[in-house]
Amino acid sequence: MAYKVLNNIGLIDTSTNALTSLKTGLLVIVVNKDTNKDSAFKDLNKVSKSYISKTIASHLKDSGSSILLPKIDGIEAENIMLVKGLDTSAPMHKWISSYQAIAKKANSINAKDLSIMSGAVSPSGKDELWLIEMIAKTVESNVYIFSETKNKTAKKPSVKKLTIVTTGLKGTDLTKAKAAAKKGYAIGEGVNTAKYLGDLPANHCTPRIIERKVKAMTKDFPKLKVKSFNEKDLEKMGMGSFLSVSRGSAEPARMMVIEYKGGKPSEKPVALVGKGVTFDTGGVSIKPSPAMDEMKWDMCGAATVFGVMSTLARVNANVNVVGVMACAENMCSSTATKPGDVVTSMSGQTIEILNTDAEGRLILADALTYVGKYKPSHVIDMATLTGAVVVALGRHASGVMANDQHLADMIIDAGEESGDRAWQLPLWDEHQSCTKTRYADLANIGGGREAGTIHAAAFLSKFTNDYKWAHIDIAATASHSSPIKAGTGRPVPLLSELLLSKKLK
Numbered sequence: 228m229a230y231k232v233l234n235n236i237g238l239i240d241t242s243t244n245a246l247t248s249l250k251t252g253l254l255v256i257v258v259n260k261d262t263n264k265d266s267a268f269k270d271l272n273k274v275s276k277s278y279i280s281k282t283i284a285s286h287l288k289d290s291g292s293s294i295l296l297p298k299i300d301g302i303e304a305e306n307i308m309l310v311k312g313l314d315t316s317a318p319m320h321k322w323i324s325s326y327q328a329i330a331k332k333a334n335s336i337n338a339k340d341l342s343i344m345s346g347a348v349s350p351s352g353k354d355e356l357w358l359i360e361m362i363a364k365t366v367e368s369n370v371y372i373f374s375e376t377k378n379k380t381a382k383k384p385s386v387k388k389l390t391i392v393t394t395g396l397k398g399t400d401l402t403k404a405k406a407a408a409k410k411g412y413a414i415g416e417g418v419n420t421a422k423y424l425g426d427l428p429a430n431h432c433t434p435r436i437i438e439r440k441v442k443a444m445t446k447d448f449p450k451l452k453v454k455s456f457n458e459k460d461l462e463k464m465g466m467g468s469f470l471s472v473s474r475g476s477a478e479p480a481r482m483m484v485i486e487y488k489g490g491k492p493s494e495k496p497v498a499l500v501g502k503g504v505t506f507d508t509g510g511v512s513i514k515p516s517p518a519m520d521e522m523k524w525d526m527c528g529a530a531t532v533f534g535v536m537s538t539l540a541r542v543n544a545n546v547n548v549v550g551v552m553a554c555a556e557n558m559c560s561s562t563a564t565k566p567g568d569v570v571t572s573m574s575g576q577t578i579e580i581l582n583t584d585a586e587g588r589l590i591l592a593d594a595l596t597y598v599g600k601y602k603p604s605h606v607i608d609m610a611t612l613t614g615a616v617v618v619a620l621g622r623h624a625s626g627v628m629a630n631d632q633h634l635a636d637m638i639i640d641a642g643e644e645s646g647d648r649a650w651q652l653p654l655w656d657e658h659q660s661c662t663k664t665r666y667a668d669l670a671n672i673g674g675g676r677e678a679g680t681i682h683a684a685a686f687l688s689k690f691t692n693d694y695k696w697a698h699i700d701i702a703a704t705a706s707h708s709s710p711i712k713a714g715t716g717r718p719v720p721l722l723s724e725l726l727l728s729k730k731l732k
């Protein structure tokens with residue numbers, strides 16, 4: 228099963244295609260300082276009897292502002308949108324935001340396809356290839372609309388095709404530009420995969436349903452090898468911590484391991500581990516009712532793994548990566564784990580579960596121990612782990628904590644590059660005190676109201692001594708809370724950038 232929205236992303240160059248005769252639902256012209264000198268633009272403007280240039284002069288004052296024009300006689304495009312381009316000094320995520328708005332506009336006016344003349348102006352330090360990749364990624368992931376569980380009122384994305392209009396690109400430059408568009412398209416599809424799994428209601432997205440979807444993906448991507456573990460398998464491996472979470476649910480847990488080998492056989496893999504709690508009631512330490520529905524996005528770490536692995540396969544990336552999706556439903560019942568219960572983790576460390584709502588770390592503890600067997604070069608886990616990260620950082624950045632500063636730096640860098648930003652919190656020895664208890668080697672909560680995000684990471688760090696590790700808390704970034712209520716597909720762009728740029732050494 229593929230999760231792409233657009234059927235096609237193409238590239239045309241104005242040196243061989245007259246823009247006036249381009250048949251398209253929406254032609255977007257990003258206006259910058261060079262637009263006036265562009266001969267394709269001059270042709271359009273002439274046919275419009277300078278209506279376009281006059282509108283730009285009178286209506287497009289601020290960067291990012293836009294105006295939609297009605298059909299103009301002599302120009303085939305059904306609609307034209309003029310967008311004032313950003314300064315080259317504007318940060319990457321602002322550029323991305325302006326293209327998000329373009330994609331959404333195209334759907335809202337029911338355009339069947341979208342053509343974008345971006346002008347060859349890119350943010351400083353970036354070239355036109357970056358721009359093309361970004362446009363493909365951003366448009367693909369923002370024409371997405373979730374409608375699977377609507378019947379009578381479904382609204383499907385109208386936009387089915389993107390054409391990127393370039394100026395003066397030929398030969399190898401054109402070939403490279405096409406490859407950049409393809410890469411962006413593949414990342415956008417990965418983002419949509421993660422959005423889709425997140426947006427599915429929890430009764431349509433149980434651990435077993437996710438398992439089915441992951442297995443189905445190998446039909447599209449034979450290079451992905453999937454192993455799936457059921458509760459018996461997890462028990463055999465000694466994953467008492469993981470299993471304590473699914474005990475209260477009629478839905479059994481599953482752990483999927485996806486292997487992708489695109490690099491040299493001798494190269495150690497990067498391991499990605501995702502929290503996949505398909506619904507988090509809190510368990511016996513039950514959550515309050517308001518907004519509890521948002522706990523269907525508690526599997527977005529696992530969804531990220533799914534999205535990234537499919538992107539790697541789609542672009543034939545020359546890296547070795549193993550992705551683990553640790554999936555369970557956290558319910559409250561007579562079989563559920565009770566506060567004070569002690570379980571034994573795969574690592575041998577016993578854990579007193581003082582709060583059954585701190586379940587993500589219990590699942591990750593065993594999944595992180597498991598990936599050690601791959602002797603990974605780096606391990607990165609993604610998890611909607613703490614409400615505290617929303618308080619600490621707000622909704623724009625994911626929280627990063629690591630036992631290796633270079634890895635943390637690379638993650639933050641990849642976040643800037645991809646506009647999918649992350650920010651580091653400390654993880655010091657002093658934060659470890661929280662895990663002390665009289666009844667087990669560790670307690671699953673500690674620290675009281677202080678630094679909840681860091682204390683969760685401190686717990687995880689007890690299971691990651693054997694390798695370079697970073698933890699990304701995505702509780703604030705993986706989905707938009709009420710009133711928007713939608714998955715974002717984050718941090719698929721960050722991780723795709725990190726792995727595909729091959730800077731992780």
Ligand code: BES
Nearest residue numbers: 525582584585586611612613614615702
């Ligand atoms: N899934 C939640 C964290 C969360 C909160 C994600 C809000 C998205 C939005 C996690 O399992 C949880 O419940 N964490 C507790 C930890 C606490 C009991 C130490 C929390 O943050 O309150």
Ligand code: MN
Nearest residue numbers: 507584585586
């Ligand atoms: Mn919880």
Ligand code: ZN
Nearest residue numbers: 504507525587
């Ligand atoms: Zn949770």
